[in-house]
Amino acid sequence: MSIVQPYDDRFQSLLFDESRTMGRADFVAMPRCEEEIVEAVKFCDANNVPLTAQGARTGLAGGASPEGGLILNLSRMNRILGIRRGADGRYLLRAQPGVPLLAVRKALSDKMVDVSGWSRESLDTFASVRAGELFFSPDPTEPTASIGGMASCNACGARSFLYGATRRHVHALRVVLADGRVAALERGRDRAAGREFSIPCADGTSLSGKLPDFDTPDIKDAGYFLRPDMDLVDLFIGSQGTLGIVSELELILMPAPKLLAGVTAFFPSDECALSYVAAMKRFSPKPASIEFFNRDALALVEAQKLETPAFRQLQELPEDYCSAAYVEFNLGGEEELYPALEQLSGALAEAGGDPENTWVARDGLELEKLLLFRHSVPETIDIHVERNKKNEPAITILSTDMAVPDARFEELFWLYERDLAESGLMSLIFGHIGENHVHPNVLARNLDEYERGHALFEKWARAVREMGGTITAEHGAGKIKKPLLLILYGEERMRTLLDFKRALDPEGILGPGNVLTEVDR
Template sequence: MPLPSTLLDFLHEAFPSGAVSTAEAERRACAGDNSRLNTLPDAVVFPTEHAQVEALVHACREHRVPITARGGGTSSTGASVPLEGGVAANFMRMDRILRIDPDNRLAVVEPGVTNEALQLALAPHGFFWPPDPGSAPWCTAGGNLACNASGPHAVKYGSTRDNVLGLRAVAGNGESFRCGTQTTKSAIGYDLTRLLIGSEGTLALITEATLKLTPKPLAVRTLRASYRNTAAAARAVARIMAQPATPCALEFMDALALKLAREHQPEAGVPVVEALLMIELDGAQDALDSAVAAVESAARVDGLVQLEVARDEAQTRALWAARKALSFAQRAATQHKINEDVVVPVSRLPELVDGVKQLAARHAVPIVSFGHAGNGNLHVNLLPRDVDEIERAYAALPGLFALVIALDGTISGEHGIGVVKREFMPLALPAATLDLMRGIKAAFDPDGILNPGKLLP
């Protein structure tokens, strides 16, 4: 249904020329994301300042029109798809880095700045922002906040939620507010900052974020360990994470992942084993030798086939070749990849990988397991190649999530819930917890205009 003419007239008055559009091309650009879901919004607005966002929310609330915030559109869960039409608030023009403060290890940014642009701006100051999703060149800080993104380095530095000090936002009731502080310690009541992070734009629209920065490490070392089976690799992960030198990355690849990478890029030298760990350590140069020695010792469990340590940049690239080849191998295998990001306790990784193998056999669809082993966060990628396999792949998802919950895990580690996983939320959380979350939603967004149809079942 078209937007009320009074709302459109107001938006054209409140926003500068070219910042409000009902043209099909711009609506279509905001209709989908990496979930392959697609719904056209009725209009697109491009805010460039906080006051415009506040005016937008007030006007949409008055007319009971939904608002869906979006940045780079890289979500794999449909979190940024405007399921009920309404207005898509595209924050890509609100992309300023307002302040970089090295003395206080913080940066103040608008939500539309991309993760990569932020990292490039921080590098000359000797700092970085730890969240490092694979979509960094395209995803925005606002999107990282919305789904609590992380990436390989979360094992040492934490996810987005661990690296934000404060926010400025507009709640669904139209009220502007600030939460958090510019200090790393605070004990002043409810932590609304952490509440908003991961809420997928269902509570408030974030217009400014104060980010906690980390000094760039002076040196990095890379190791690759190959194992006869997943159980041996999992034992090694537990031992590595139990010693003081925490890796900045600890990645896992199963046998099928290695096979795909080997077939796609034979020159990469991918070993023929059942499980592989990529381990990265960072820090001061003079401290890395002892850290590497400690990790080497922890990685040497029964079932180890080979342990390699890179001594220079060329060797580092060679060791990472298997992991890099996998991304291209999956794209070559199918355009219909279903990417899940489940998490289990590290000790239960073998049960997860074995259970996934059984699901793949039961549903006759290829499934690859790889990812952030140090957190127990695996990307379980279903790779259907035709219509029948696509149907069987989606039929396998309830079994995957039931397996994860049975292993004391959770159904998402960094991608969020959106609409794709919404129906499985009762598996992950008790009814009483979901009711409390609905109460929080009602307090922030009493008319339910912010990103309706997402997150809460």
């Protein structure tokens, strides 16, 4: 039986992702192995059918919402395949793309994993590792995300302030190319020569071409990662299913920190919060994450407590606050904790915060509560978007993840605050302030508000381009933010990117409507 089936209503839930971008489809394939991905891709190549890859559909930019053609849903490719030590001694975990982040965490923290079919080397290596000894650091805060989806968005998250984005933690990829050939790429081994690249394929052939003649922003790549002499795995990381389908990954594991601790502090003004954040960026030990919540974000969660029973377990907010910051430490042990907390308390007082009015977590269990609060913000946004969509089906999530260099961040922050206040739109700001990318969100209740939100995002994209930043630091351009990518690069560079994609995907079947915008020739 063919892996490709006609689309029918049973698959309706596969038409959208967490952004609530509604798509359409003609076919569905839910492969369990690489050969079945190849079969589906060859079907699309032969019949000129576009295809959209899906992991767990937690993406916030509409990347996994299909624009017709085939849905290639990879959630059944959910097996961890083995573990080995690389030449440099690091542990490398091999897995299928549909494995949820949660399953990787469980495999490492509790050694809960199905090892059937593992090689002797893998079994021995796994037996030699203690539960909780290793961890995979990327944390897009949504643990149901798949590792294939995370790599395809180059997901960041709270802890990337210390550990970097997903890209840094992927050693190797197997990728099914647009014509069904399979490439096995390893970091450090398979590289471009200057701007010339040659992707070696399993059948002994190769796919060669030239990289665009410009580099994507240093601050965080947007669209594609492009550098001379680059590792070829990096072409596919962050490319959102537009250059190839990730069929297997080898993830780089790290020694797990011995102690997790965190502090959520509240401030009488955004100025105080920004001054504290600046001190935390210079702090030693370097925090794993620095997160921010403005008054609207805190108030929105507080209001949601009345409606969502699960939120009632969240801690009580102090009475007088304007904004809050969460700082997490990943430490070597208790001996590092108390000096860090004492020093932090000094920095807090100096910034105008109140050390008495803080939530402190001294171990992983207590930290869960602070993380639950952090997670409740995007969860609340999701509830609002779902509700607003019932009034106006065209509404999607309106969230940005722009980032700028350190020196320009405060300027961008005040631009967000000023524009949102003047617009009168229902909005909030929260997110990864340590890495200069917070998420202003507009909760549009009708089409007019939705369009005004988009217009603000376009204005900010122009400002961010001028500041030397990027329009998407973690969610990817997908469909919702691709107009912003056009603002960032301009038409000429967009043409170059389109030509580059065509070299890898001549029929244009991969990820229709994602990332790139057609421009006049």
